[in-house]
Amino acid sequence: MAALTQAAVGAEAPAARPRRRGGLVPFLLLAPALLWLVVFFVVPTISLASQSLQTGDIDNGYTLTWHFATYADAMSRYWPQFLRSIIYAASATLGTLLLGYPLAWFIAHRAGRWKNLLLVLVVAPFFTNFLIRTLAWQIILTDNGPVTGFFRATGLTNVLQAIGLTDNNSLLGSQFAVTCGLIYNFLPFMVLPLYTILERLDTRLLDAAGDLYADGWNTFWKVIWPLSLPGVVSGTLLTFIPAAGDYINSKLLGNTQTVMIGQVIDAQFLRVLDYPIAAALSFILMAAIIILVAGYVRAAGTEELV
Amino acid sequence: MATTTKATPGDLKLVALTRHFDDFVAVDGIDLVVPGGSFFALLGPSGCGKTTTLRMVAGLEEPTSGQIMLGEQDITGTRAYQRNVNTVFQSYALFPHLSVLDNVGFGLRQRKVADWRTRANEALELVKLADRAKQRPRQLSGGMQQRVALARAIVNQPDVLLLDEPLGALDLKLRREMQIELKRIQQEVGITFIHVTHDQEEAMTMADTVAVMRTGRIEQLGAPSELYDRPATAYVANFLGQSNLLPLELRGAATAGLVTASARGVQVVVDAGQLPADAGAGLQLGIRPEKLRLLGPGSDGVANRLNGWVTDASFTGVATTYLVKMAWGQELTVTQSNDGSARAGLGDEVTVGWDPHQAFVLPAGAD
């Protein structure tokens, strides 16, 4: 579990800097993994870039013609799906942060001897099938189910409809359901890095701060939040990046108005078989995420993840 | 544990031992003989090359040049695991996944000693931890971990035992206890101990012989009392305790073992036997604070006297330490035992004196 957290937080600051010089040894040790990453990650990425600039069709083959117009075409046709993906991923990230922070705090400082059990329960869904769990949301949010019944009885469905999160009196097949699914699926990615950071926080410091300031809110913003920033940055990145490319939630819990860019790429590659435009869309998605993440990491002033 | 005491092991000899790290010379041609069975200390500030020297003896660092001899055997080219030399690491480096007993037995099992369990238990008894054999190192206190590390090294009956700042992580009280404990164990097992430390008090308390190191070289080597009473350089004089240093010019010839000289214009006498062979760059007179005395009435017989006034007096219980300002501005430190001898107050004009045989003379120039 600790290791899972480390993977989630990224390379944690090592205790001792590597000091050895081993001649050929490190390169021999690295060779298999490096070869794999180069052949099946770097080369395909280049191949993807090349594919996006080719013209032709599946029957007669493709030739590289530096056809940049594909990108313009892709953007003009699919910008709503792009925008939607970014907005959904951002809302899901915010949602996981709002839900994950109190949970991480609760586990780290208030759970007592239940701490380990709760951590196991947070991680356990990792080991259960993503699709099966998402399908469970179909059951939970189904029209005749108790959750929808509760929302209808309290008039919450009308509120959701009024602010545009749902289109009708149902919960399933809406932006609301998609966002709920995304938050649910990526919550552990937020909770683990937050927990790792919050757990190390000295609570006596906070008692002291709580003693000094009458306002607990002040303690939070001035003491806890700044100290937990590295965890927040790791957690938001680990949520945002996969959420932006995900399409399982939008497909299973949404409708035709919630299509995300991943769905478009999938369809273009596997059904429409228009490889150049699919490659261009993939490339734009990757570039957009890298730019957003780089800007975010710089703004947050931490490069801990790398 | 008397059974493990063996015939006097051979001497450890370092011949022109040198270690470079890129451009940095960590150890600069050390020649040294550590007699078998002695408690030897390498003393110096951090970065003086003492730890590098130790690691070369352990085989954890390769010398750039030079030789390491153990008895008649040249061990320079051998690896750490081939040397009959064991180390107590600064961080103890106890294996966290093994019990205390398995830690202590590690070396014996490595060498396929059949009765490793019995011997490991004996070693634990020696360090008074026999009841902790089944525990993990992390469950022990710092002092206990230190003793486990010691047992783990001693149990192998090495020719030389290396201790790398072994008491550095302990608090003052525990440190004092361990100093006495280490000395006792060394005398009991008769193994050569080489102890690296930056703590002069620690080195002087435990070691038979102390080598003071500075920038990769040995500045002076000798028994603790010799280094303290007859330091060869100002560096050694200041590293081991405090000293008052005055420039010294010789004036006359030796009579009855004493030479007349002048310090800042004041006539003094010094012990002729202490004059260094090479006085080309001039001389310095050194007097330890406790060798200086405030002179009361009726002390006219004291040959060496300096006048000044008290600028600070601090009472420490067994003694009072005064700062006495000289006419030329220098402040001398005087430690006067609270044994009923003369006392002074702040601002008092006083005369301080010393016995010429209790002072030492250094070549000037070298600081």
Next chain:
Amino acid sequence: MAWLRRNLVVIIGLLVMAYIMVPNLVVTIFSFNKPNGRYNYEWNQFSLDAWLNPCSSAGMCEALGLSLWVAVAASLAATVMGTMAAFALGRYRFKGRSATNLLVFFPMATPEVVMGSSLLTLFIAMGIPSGQLTILIAHILFTVSFVITTVKARVASLDPALEQAAADLYANPTQAFWKVTFPLVAPGIAAGALLAFALSFDDYIVTNFNAGASTVTFPMYVWGAAQRGTPVQINVVGTVMFFGALAIVGIGQLIGARLRVGSRRKEAL
């Protein structure tokens, strides 16, 4: 009111915990359902049918077997390669080290749909037919970075003095590795392997790009079922996986607590 304020974080924490647990609970409950129709969405009647005949849903057990096989093979390969690389990155200084770290990080930061599609373009360009081989290649690719990161953290946190102590106590480099280094890094390797297994077993998006038409892994089977009608057996598998995972993680925690190895938490205290 003061009580509420003091325990607000506990209440919210428990509610979020419920949010995390409810879907698994639903999966478990509905594994005992006898649905009225093809979709297992509404509770109809208690039944043990699915538990007694887990393989009666056509193709599901074959898909499950394939997924298990792929996950074992991929996590094994990724663990071996990743552990080697982690040792190189964790303890040696060499030219190109930071570039390598970046290369290891990038696959973790790439959306699955991009990784899947770029691999597909490569396989098409090289004329490699989609199938088990391509799935395996893809799974090793996206799990190896996680193994490297997990093991590297463990390697880097090792005190170098421990190996020196082993050498000092007459262990040659091979013995020192197997008696000291490996046992201390092992929890990290186990965690990395488990993570790789879970990621591989659970993957749909990358697999879907590289599986081809006739190779169906378990997640692909579930996806297909979601379009055509969901057999209750899916829930049985989901339930078994959930409680199996709980047991494995629980046992791992117990062993970890007993050995007191790998508990960075305790060291930090």
